[in-house]
Amino acid sequence: MDSRTHSPVRKIVIVGGGTAGWMTAAALSKVLQNRFVIQLVESDEIGTVGVGEATIPMIRLYNQILELDEDEFIRETQATFKLGIEFVNWGHLGERYIHGFGVIGQQLWTTDFYQYWLKMWLAGKVPDLEHFSINRMACRANKCMRAATDMPKSPLSEIVHAFHFDAGLFAKYLRKYSEKRGVIRTEGRIVNVPLRGDGQVEAVVLETGERVEGDLFIDCSGFRGLLIEQALHTGYEDWSQWLPVNRAVAVPCDHGGEFTPYTRATAHASGWQWRIPLQHRIGNGHVYCSDFISDDEAAATLLSHLDGQPRAEPRLLKFVTGKRRKVWNQNVVSMGLASGFLEPLESTSIHLIQTTIDKLITFFPDQGFAQNDIDEFNAQMDAEFVSIRDFIILHYKLTQRDDSAFWRRCRDMEVPESLTRRMALYKQHGRIFREGAELFTPVSWLQVMHGQGLKPESYHPLVDVYPEKDIQEFLDGIATVIRKCVEVMPTHADYIAQHCAAQKM
Numbered sequence: 001m002d003s004r005t006h007s008p009v010r011k012i013v014i015v016g017g018g019t020a021g022w023m024t025a026a027a028l029s030k031v032l033q034n035r036f037v038i039q040l041v042e043s044d045e046i047g048t049v050g051v052g053e054a055t056i057p058m059i060r061l062y063n064q065i066l067e068l069d070e071d072e073f074i075r076e077t078q079a080t081f082k083l084g085i086e087f088v089n090w091g092h093l094g095e096r097y098i099h100g101f102g103v104i105g106q107q108l109w110t111t112d113f114y115q116y117w118l119k120m121w122l123a124g125k126v127p128d129l130e131h132f133s134i135n136r137m138a139c140r141a142n143k144c145m146r147a148a149t150d151m152p153k154s155p156l157s158e159i160v161h162a163f164h165f166d167a168g169l170f171a172k173y174l175r176k177y178s179e180k181r182g183v184i185r186t187e188g189r190i191v192n193v194p195l196r197g198d199g200q201v202e203a204v205v206l207e208t209g210e211r212v213e214g215d216l217f218i219d220c221s222g223f224r225g226l227l228i229e230q231a232l233h234t235g236y237e238d239w240s241q242w243l244p245v246n247r248a249v250a251v252p253c254d255h256g257g258e259f260t261p262y263t264r265a266t267a268h269a270s271g272w273q274w275r276i277p278l279q280h281r282i283g284n285g286h287v288y289c290s291d292f293i294s295d296d297e298a299a300a301t302l303l304s305h306l307d308g309q310p311r312a313e314p315r316l317l318k319f320v321t322g323k324r325r326k327v328w329n330q331n332v333v334s335m336g337l338a339s340g341f342l343e344p345l346e347s348t349s350i351h352l353i354q355t356t357i358d359k360l361i362t363f364f365p366d367q368g369f370a371q372n373d374i375d376e377f378n379a380q381m382d383a384e385f386v387s388i389r390d391f392i393i394l395h396y397k398l399t400q401r402d403d404s405a406f407w408r409r410c411r412d413m414e415v416p417e418s419l420t421r422r423m424a425l426y427k428q429h430g431r432i433f434r435e436g437a438e439l440f441t442p443v444s445w446l447q448v449m450h451g452q453g454l455k456p457e458s459y460h461p462l463v464d465v466y467p468e469k470d471i472q473e474f475l476d477g478i479a480t481v482i483r484k485c486v487e488v489m490p491t492h493a494d495y496i497a498q499h500c501a502a503q504k505m
């Protein structure tokens with residue numbers, strides 16, 4: 001039964017002006033045009049988390065919907081290109097692999113490319129997987145360019161990029177965009193969230209006494225979940241038994257070392273460290289589990305692994321991995337950190353903001369709140385979170401490190417049944433499936449499972465239908481073409497200098 005409550009939505013109130021708040025404001029002001037009043041409340045005094053600088057390729061879809069000029073966006077946010085993530089010391093100490101965006105190899109005959117590669121690789125007749133990925137080989141050479149769409153037959157047309165950007169500048173850029181499209185910004189600290197008799201949020205009340213009323217509230221207030229949790233007591237699913245990291249210290253530093261077109265995630269004894277190169281600085285952070293290392297030790301580890309001089313004092317952030325029991329509850333949709341946090345290993349939080357915006361638009365409650373819509377929205381968001389959660393757990397579970405209590409705990413932990421099943425399927429015959437509309441494709445699962453040493457016992461039997469000589473020629477041909485393509489690509493630094501260099505800061 002479709003039960004509707006409340007009258008049609010006329011006014012949308014966004015609480016919070018971090019990445020989530022301004023991404024929502026910009027997208028809704030663009031897509032909904034001027035059909036609704038949109039007001040955003042934020043507090044400069046409280047500020048934002050100020051991290052969250054690596055993205056995945058779907059961000060380009062968001063930018064396209066907003067009709068942003070990509071070069072302008074890069075200049076305004078001091079952005080660089082990202083072709084993948086390098087994982088250092090995850091399988092064993094001293095090992096490294098890249099999870100690259102885009103395809104690997106080429107479709108051949110009847111089964112997946114990687115099955116042919118797997119047969120030959122198990123026999124020691126072809127090089128590692130990365131030689132069949134233009135993104136990964138470009139990362140290795142610090143080369144970068146956008147896809148050459150005018151060369152459809154070349155691997156250069158298959159390059160897939162995302163960005164690293166300065167989160168503060170991104171929010172500023174989107175604020176300008178949103179205000180131009182009529183979004184009203186109100187500065188002030190919210191001190192009270194009164195509810196109506198039916199349990200819906202009626203208004204937010206600022207320290208000054210100002211009341212901001214609305215029909216639909218979007219909670220982008222960060223970890224505190226001002227509306228979704230503090231006012232509506234929605235509840236939180238704690239996933240720390242699988243994702244045990246619960247703190248991060250973050251610090252920007254000067255440039256030094258390589259100007260990489262990829263994020264680096266280096267595993268330390270009790271967590272891992274990110275390195276995100278921007279045009280004006282490098283973003284760094286050490287994500288760790290406080291059961292295994294003190295905050296001071298974590299900060300010291302971070303500072304001893306920087307490429308350049310730190311530009312600030314390290315900043316401590318605390319979190320619990322997991323998600324809100326309902327992302328949408330009553331007339332409140334939570335977005336960003338207010339809806340949950342899975343830790344930043346695969347740069348999925350900004351993507352989850354984008355997904356939540358997309359689903360909110362799909363189920364937009366213009367005629368009032370229909371419980372069927374809300375339930376479906378919540379079910380779809382649950383599926384998104386769970387599939388990303390499993391993919392991130394995979395990185396921890398597949399470690400073979402024995403040198404610290406943290407990594408032994410990760411290696412020995414029980415993982416969700418959904419993940420156990422996937423690992424077993426791969427281990428037996430190298431089989432990988434995409435479940436529903438999940439974010440990470442089989443190519444992503446393959447790169448991480450292979451990169452961290454999970455070795456299939458065999459490959460798909462259909463591969464044996466083809467003569468080994470033909471497979472060898474096919475694979476050698478792809479690796480050669482990719483190598484030649486990478487040779488002619490510009491370096492990451494040159495490509496930015498030619499197309500989208502930002503002002504020096």
Ligand SMILES: Cc1cc2nc3c(=O)[nH]c(=O)nc-3n(C[C@H](O)[C@H](O)[C@H](O)COP(=O)(O)OP(=O)(O)OC[C@H]3O[C@@H](n4cnc5c(N)ncnc54)[C@H](O)[C@@H]3O)c2cc1C
Nearest residue numbers: 016017018019020048049052054190222336337344349350
């Ligand atoms: C350590 C770490 C690393 C991360 N790295 C990545 C990454 O590489 N890639 C990625 O995609 N994501 C990453 N994320 C996630 C990313 O930072 C967030 O998804 C993103 O910044 C969104 O934050 P937010 O807008 O939800 O919250 P916040 O930035 O915390 O913003 C909250 C807003 O609410 C306002 N507010 C709060 N309380 C009140 C009040 N009482 N009155 C008025 N206003 C109020 C604040 O002023 C602020 O404007 C990372 C997160 C962490 C913690």
